[in-house]
Amino acid sequence: MSGADGIGYLWERLGLVGIRVARLVAERRRDDPRPDDPFRGLYLAADDADRLVAPSPVPEPVDPAEQRARAAAEERADRAAEAGTEPRLRQLAHVFGLTALDVEVLLVALLPDVESRYERLYGYLNDDVSRRRATVGLALELCGATPGDAIGRSRFTGSAPLVAGGLLMVEQPDQPYLSRSLRVPDRVAAHLLGTDTPDPRLVGAAWATEDHLAAEPPGEVSDGSERTRIAERLGDALRSGVSLGYLRERPGGAADDLAVAALVRAGRAVLRLDLDALAADPAPAELLAAAVREARLRAAGLVAGPVQALDPVGRPEQARLLRRLADQPVPVLLTGSDEWDPHWTRRAPLLVTAPPLDEQGRARLWRAAGGTRDADRPAGWADGVDPARELAPYLLGSDQIRRAAQAADQLALLAGADQVGADHLHAGVRGQNAGGLARLARRIEPGVGWTDLVLPGPVHDQLRELALRVRYRDRVLGRWRMRPGGGRGRGVLALFAGDSGTGKTMSAEVVAADLGLDLYVVDLSTVVDKYVGQTEKNLERIFTEAAGVNGLLLFDEADAIFGKRSEVKDAHDRYANLESAYLLQRMESFDGVAVLTTNLRANLDEAFTRRLDLIVDFALPDVAQRRALWDRCLGTELPRDDDLDLDFCARNFELSGGSIRACVVTAAYLAAEAGRPVRMADLIGAVQREYRKLGRLLLESEFGEHRPRGEPARVDRPREDSHARTRSTGP
Structure with missing residues (x-):
């Protein structure tokens, strides 16, 4: 929660820690023979040794003035919470389950990151000028606990909320327990100070979706479709306590967007996690921990997919990663196209099938995706283009639609068009086709109508x-x-x-x-x-x-x-x-x-x-269709001689459209060699070649007055069947 009240509360709490630091420094200086030693901690003098072996002082009770200041800060925070601006520090304590001691430890560790003067003071209190962060021992002392306090020491273990949640890092494990340094990750410090920029560790692997939630899921959760009903029911289930779900995606199902819509209905922000990037990361467990921490900082649910990017059967480490992902303390909605295997996780997820987007849903996503033009040149639809109708034949996911919309707008820009036409839309969608099928089949971009x-x-x-x-x-x-x-x-x-x-x-x-x-x-x-x-x-x-x-x-x-x-x-x-x-x-x-x-x-x-x-x-074309085919195949660019008699060709030569096309191409080559327009003789010669290719007899009745010169007339005789010849030679 950003805002003056939230940040003000944080600074008040840090100020109270600063008072305790100042009091502890004053106590140390009373018994310190060399309080201004610039080489403190680098060597040990005799009087330092005597001071160290002396009994440890008993922690002083909390100063009444500090108690009053703390009560005033909490009262102001209560009023801010009632006004809807609860301080982020309080939200953090609630989401991560922090105790009062945990919050104090977090503030002690955070102080030198927000006020540099405390670096040197911590170095003095640590008896080592090179150690400028709080240690476990110093944190316990500033929080009023003794070094041997079992409850206090337990707040720094790996299973404690601070450490398990990624809010506090206990470094230098080779050092004695009380000498181990404490560090608040930069992302946690930035969050407490009001910054919502995601952790740089998540770049390319996880991202928040608040930017387009207003354009996408609410529009989908209002049209009464099957996807709307599923999003509503899933959102209600999440609100009722369901924390793990698997949305199996059918082609064009857009399971990720359905999961986003359900989380929005449940009142959650959304963090998307790409499992392809997670599986390829050299330290996937660290990346997952950063993603879960980001989701908890934002009070968000996690949408993770595709599940098929992981291989729980062939790679045991990825099986452990999937189980760990499913056991997180945030709502997790997994998406994928594979059937769910019950052995993948310890908990049984809520199984949901994501139906395909209908034509209206695809058109709505296309409009929301927008183009790449600036505000002065908005991309619209050309006259007569119905996006719902044009997108109806396609099975597209939401990411494909967004990419296709951008590609279509770019193609329109390239063509100098002010609006996106149907051709640009179709080309943009075809550009999203995967290349795997092209290796197994011959791809043809249609060029006929x-x-x-x-x-x-x-x-x-x-x-x-x-x-x-x-x-x-x-x-x-x-x-x-x-x-x-x-x-x-x-x-x-x-x-x-x-x-x-x-x-x-x-x-x-x-x-x-x-x-x-x-x-x-x-x-x-x-x-x-x-x-x-x-x-x-x-x-x-x-x-x-x-x-x-x-x-x-x-x-x-x-x-x-x-x-x-x-x-x-x-x-x-x-x-x-x-x-x-x-x-x-x-x-x-x-x-x-x-x-x-x-x-x-x-x-x-x-x-x-x-x-x-x-x-x-x-069927084979009739005379009228053959006449149209001869004319269509000759086209408009091929020069024609005046002696062409297409009616004769259509009436006398019973050819299919493919054969007519072959004859025209052959005649065009003959004309090109002679350097003149196509003549009737060229067509007749081409038909003659086509007949020979097809194994048909050249009949004088078919060619009539256009019979090729030097070609003897042949009489049509019935072909002998091979079985008939066999029978005729038998006994």
Whole structure:
């Protein structure tokens, strides 16, 4: 508690200690043969020895004037407490459970740190000019206790409130007990003098959250959502005496902010502790002690996470650290994504699941996070941008939202925009994606949109429904609880089935672009493995990394790993079925967005198709669609000759969109070599090459008057089936 009354009370109490120091100095000088000796304590003269062997004087009773001054100081402190400004020294005694003797010892040890003249006086009283701090013996003497007083000596042990709480350090353990120096840590002295700057030891590992509490938790604890109800109940439990909790975080759950909101509701300040930094610190026990002391000085609760940063099983020292953290005399709320193990702590914590932030919660945090502009250039939203809608497809924690908001504002500044647009928002969020998945899948930043798709209307509608499901899944599956139980996730799964080149991959890219997600194409070469069980491990790595990424996961040629289970005839069949069974379970608990593509829909197991949200069939384009594809693929920059007949190409060549694209690229190369615009002959030559690549016959009826020169007409004959040839050569 800062303020004149609180600091005034401290100085009054220190002044009373100064009176006792002056009285003790006067007593020593009466019997001191050399009171002004500048080398006191560095040698021992004969008369000093005689004085030392004399009986110790009996402590004098407390001076009545000192008693009256003490009573007046306490009366003023009582009035200040009634006015809501209780002195920090009194608060400290209450929070740390200090006795009256403890407070006196603390003041004796603090005095030379706030008034330098007492350094020399302590040196005189210690009979050693080099020892300028109070010792155990001097503190007992100034507090009116004898050196052999068992109660007085017990206040300096490691389990005593002063020492255990980090308020007093007993140094020089190799010295005799009464000669050990006492020191008040700088952070404790600063706190008593009214300073709230955290301990420098905590930089990078722990921080107070008062600066943004007004913008974040109170806003969350008012909207009637599931997270609000959890924060209210948890806050009430903390107020009722619960001191240990574990908040297990689901993807996008923001467990730390939920813990902060609960502590605020319980009337506590908050200190955040990064367990990653704690585990990496060379002296983690000292760092933890400093963090707990800081929390107690602030009357705060401790929010510590993530628990998975510690390894209680593999590293016994971290197991002890976790138990010590859970046994602190402050409310401790642990957060993490792992399941809680009862063996981690001696006490059972209150277990809470932190649900994901909904779209409104994400938008509220985004607004509270702000940007990096100054007050004269505030960052706002561009016209038509609804932050709740734009943030709906993402699973984001609070820290990710803050970083993404800053990144989006910086991107807007770079583009010279006065306001943050949807593109800046999407780019800022994509910048928060972890890099682990990019090592297991090919990352594609979408560069196409809905206008680039040439597909039938029903297929367009299904693709937009897929985007709609992703955008509103928090509302439907979360708030409206339309997802059944059984450990099912909130993922959205779709199957794109159709021939090669019909636009399956491009459609996935368009959906990802509409949602502001990156597209991650899973490379089957990194998944399928000949060794038993290795394929499942590879897939688990992909799903685990995908949980921390806001992206669309594309399994191309999915029938290779999502194939039908077969009758078990040997060990190979059994292990192949195990792979499929694992995938069925894992896909059902997936919380992300995944698209499977296949050329052979019939090869997929029916159990997979039942778990799919959408199945989109891609057929070969009709004439009108082929005409649009030819024109779209030629683009606006490629020069065209007047003899191009795209209607002829669309009518005569039954090609997929991918094949048309390949033909146009080949024709462009032919035109570039000749140094002229693309001609019809270039397109015909490109189609000829594409037919050969596909193994199709070149029919005169298809090419008509544009038949390539020198190319003989061929008659379409039915292909012989290999089994038919075998049968014809049989007996």
